[in-house]
Amino acid sequence: MGHYRHDWIAFSTILRKEILRFSRIWVQTLLPSAISATLYLVIFGRLIGERIGPMGGFAYLDFIVPGLVLMAVLTNAYSNVVTSFYSSRFSRYVEELLVAPVPDWVILAGFVAGGVARGFMVGILVIAVALVFTRLQIHSYGVTLLVFLLTAVLFSLGGFINAVYADGFDDIAIIPTFVLTPLTYLGGVFYSLDLLPAFWQNLSLANPVLYMINAFRFGLLGVSDIPVGVAFAIILGVIVLLTLYSLHLLRHGVGIKS
Amino acid sequence: MASLWRKLAVAVKLPQRAWILLVATAATGGRPTQSRAGNEISPPPPARVFTRPASRARAKSRREVSRLSKSLVEKYSGNNQFNPVALPLQVILSMPALAVRNLAKVYRNGHEALHGVDLTVTEGDFFALLGPNGAGKSTLIGIITSLINKTEGEVRVFGHDLDREPEAVKACLGLVPQEFNCNLFLPVVEVILNQAGYHGIPRREAGSQAEYYLRRLELWDRRGSQTRLLSGGMKRRLMIARALVHRPRLLILDEPTAGMDVEIRHIMWTFLRELNAEGTTIILTTHYLEEAESLCRHIAIIDGGRIAESVELGGLLGRLKTEAFVLDLKGRPARLPRLDGFALNPLDDHSLEVTVTKGNSLNGLFAALSRHGIEVVSLRNKRSRLEQLFLTLMEGKGAK
Ligand SMILES: Nc1ncnc2c1ncn2[C@@H]1O[C@H](COP(=O)(O)OP(=O)(O)O)[C@@H](O)[C@H]1O
Numbered sequence: 143m144g145h146y147r148h149d150w151i152a153f154s155t156i157l158r159k160e161i162l163r164f165s166r167i168w169v170q171t172l173l174p175s176a177i178s179a180t181l182y183l184v185i186f187g188r189l190i191g192e193r194i195g196p197m198g199g200f201a202y203l204d205f206i207v208p209g210l211v212l213m214a215v216l217t218n219a220y221s222n223v224v225t226s227f228y229s230s231r232f233s234r235y236v237e238e239l240l241v242a243p244v245p246d247w248v249i250l251a252g253f254v255a256g257g258v259a260r261g262f263m264v265g266i267l268v269i270a271v272a273l274v275f276t277r278l279q280i281h282s283y284g285v286t287l288l289v290f291l292l293t294a295v296l297f298s299l300g301g302f303i304n305a306v307y308a309d310g311f312d313d314i315a316i317i318p319t320f321v322l323t324p325l326t327y328l329g330g331v332f333y334s335l336d337l338l339p340a341f342w343q344n345l346s347l348a349n350p351v352l353y354m355i356n357a358f359r360f361g362l363l364g365v366s367d368i369p370v371g372v373a374f375a376i377i378l379g380v381i382v383l384l385t386l387y388s389l390h391l392l393r394h395g396v397g398i399k400s
Numbered sequence: 401m402a403s404l405w406r407k408l409a410v411a412v413k414l415p416q417r418a419w420i421l422l423v424a425t426a427a428t429g430g431r432p433t434q435s436r437a438g439n440e441i442s443p444p445p446p447a448r449v450f451t452r453p454a455s456r457a458r459a460k461s462r463r464e465v466s467r468l469s470k471s472l473v474e475k476y477s478g479n480n481q482f483n484p485v486a487l488p489l490q491v492i493l494s495m496p497a498l499a500v501r502n503l504a505k506v507y508r509n510g511h512e513a514l515h516g517v518d519l520t521v522t523e524g525d526f527f528a529l530l531g532p533n534g535a536g537k538s539t540l541i542g543i544i545t546s547l548i549n550k551t552e553g554e555v556r557v558f559g560h561d562l563d564r565e566p567e568a569v570k571a572c573l574g575l576v577p578q579e580f581n582c583n584l585f586l587p588v589v590e591v592i593l594n595q596a597g598y599h600g601i602p603r604r605e606a607g608s609q610a611e612y613y614l615r616r617l618e619l620w621d622r623r624g625s626q627t628r629l630l631s632g633g634m635k636r637r638l639m640i641a642r643a644l645v646h647r648p649r650l651l652i653l654d655e656p657t658a659g660m661d662v663e664i665r666h667i668m669w670t671f672l673r674e675l676n677a678e679g680t681t682i683i684l685t686t687h688y689l690e691e692a693e694s695l696c697r698h699i700a701i702i703d704g705g706r707i708a709e710s711v712e713l714g715g716l717l718g719r720l721k722t723e724a725f726v727l728d729l730k731g732r733p734a735r736l737p738r739l740d741g742f743a744l745n746p747l748d749d750h751s752l753e754v755t756v757t758k759g760n761s762l763n764g765l766f767a768a769l770s771r772h773g774i775e776v777v778s779l780r781n782k783r784s785r786l787e788q789l790f791l792t793l794m795e796g797k798g799a800k
């Protein structure tokens with residue numbers, strides 16, 4: 143009994159610390175996504191979007207909103223965990239956790255929850271910005287929230303693994319730049335899959351971000367290039383794999399114990 | 401087998417003490433009763449918080465101890481005959497604060513930092529781990545505190561096995577590492593509150609604990625400063641407060657006074673003595689013999705990843721039979737006198753090595769030298785007392 147209480151206190155301590163961290167430096171952590179979302183909406187949504195015409199049965203601006211929100215959620219979840227956990231390794235204050243009776247899964251859950259919290263805050267900000275340009279309709283609150291949450295969890299886990307292997311602050315920028323951004327842009331934020339030739343359509347199916355964006359778009363707009371059930375199964379599968387792998391890394395002290 | 405014989409030998413020497421311990425352990429749940437001395441700064445901190453796995457494990461070991469003690473008492477009551485098999489059991493049950501067996505560490509680059517270290521520290525002790533740089537002190541401490549993976553061997557803290565009950569071990573331990581490892585951008589008080597949280601202490605309770613230790617270590621006025629703004633001595637004290645916030649039974653400090661000026665060092669020593677008197681077992685590493693001498697009851701000397709000696713301090717210093725000095729002289733002495741208790745040996749034209757046999761005062765030496773018209777400009781230890789001690793120990797080993 144006391145055991146769960148202990149774990150809960152440790153978990154909420156990590157989460158509180160994470161939230162305080164990104165709130166204190168909000169100019170670096172919360173603001174940039176709001177600004178770039180505004181730019182996307184003005185340039186692609188308004189200026190260019192009007193010439194593009196409808197996409198997937200919706201005005202172009204409305205079509206890109208779900209992708210923009212999710213893009214902000216996933217990049218922020220990822221970079222929160224990768225930066226925070228890598229810093230704690232770099233300055234060695236991760237040792238505070240290692241010497242304390244905090245089980246590995248609580249450490250992981252704390253950092254992931256921190257990433258989810260930041261993803262959530264930024265997601266809300268971007269939605270607020272989008273409301274300036276368009277009226278947001280929500281097809282299914284349940285699906286929307288669930289995709290929101292699962293995406294943030296998945297990318298927080300990715301950030302955690304990146305932080306474990308990173309050998310310098312450069313290494314925590316490499317994956318976001320060379321992997322995350324291309325996958326997101328190619329994951330159908332700005333276009334519907336059926337615009338692509340068959341070959342590229344099939345290749346896109348190997349991109350996990352595609353499933354999240356489509357599931358999220360289904361939540362908001364009720365349209366998706368992919369059956370939502372398949373999307374959920376894939377997202378959950380990836381989360382399970384990343385969780386097991388992260389716990390394995392923690393158990394062996396990879397990157398944190400000599 | 402050998403270790404069984406050792407335990408047997410201990411048991412024979414200590415039957416009475418072992419019984420007392422056994423009964424005390426059973427009665428108090430594994431922890432001898434102790435009063436945490438009140439402090440004038442603020443009321444004593446709240447009672448220990450429910451230390452999670454430790455408390456469960458302790459409850460279990462408590463049950464086992466009382467069951468065993470009952471069966472032992474039944475078996476031997478009314479029978480004063482000493483039983484050599486039962487008694488080692490009691491010694492095992494009295495549970496040292498730290499028991500390290502055959503601990504080895506090979507770093508990933510192939511460097512062997514520890515070669516089969518054995519070490520026992522009893523509860524309530526003030527223990528020094530003494531050794532030159534690179535001896536393996538930090539490695540040993542890192543393994544005990546879960547910061548470094550061991551290659552081989554066994555670590556037990558208050559009877560909890562590090563492999564099987566890591567969380568119970570961690571709940572008993574507080575660590576002050578050799579190098580500063582707090583988040584540089586966090587305010588002082590948050591460092592302490594976070595650590596309390598990691599130990600499962602609810603926030604409100606953590607607040608009063610933090611205040612108590614920050615006041616006691618004279619950091620309360622700086623509670624809002626980011627840790628990077630603290631001086632070296634303050635950083636060290638912050639790490640001590642952080643290590644104490646969950647009231648560990650065993651506090652381990654890795655070179656706590658390295659690079660500190662003398663005054664702060666003495667303040668720190670006083671604090672550690674108080675803490676030990678209040679019942680906390682303390683282990684510190686140092687390469688100053690003076691520090692060990694002034695604080696500790698037992699010391700172990702570690703060199704090249706091996707424990708060279710683990711003994712009571714008084715006995716060890718007693719073995720320092722001679723001490724060597726180098727005197728720098730003004731002018732070249734015409735001839736050297738022969739003095740009882742002092743061996744003189746010219747090093748070059750201006751310096752002289754003097755080996756002083758224990759019990760002779762330097763006053764006598766200087767008086768004799770001035771009588772012979774030899775003027776001494778300066779004096780230094782030829783070796784540090786630590787080096788001397790090593791040599792003495794090694795000589796002893798060679799002679800055996
Ligand atoms: N991470 C590491 N990888 C390889 N060798 C190490 C590592 N850490 C320490 N060592 C080596 O292990 C030996 C013991 O180091 P350490 O335990 O820090 O000694 P001490 O604390 O007694 O000065 C030294 O020779 C040191 O160079």
Ligand SMILES: [Mg+2]
Pocket residue numbers: 537538539578654
């Ligand atoms: Mg060291």
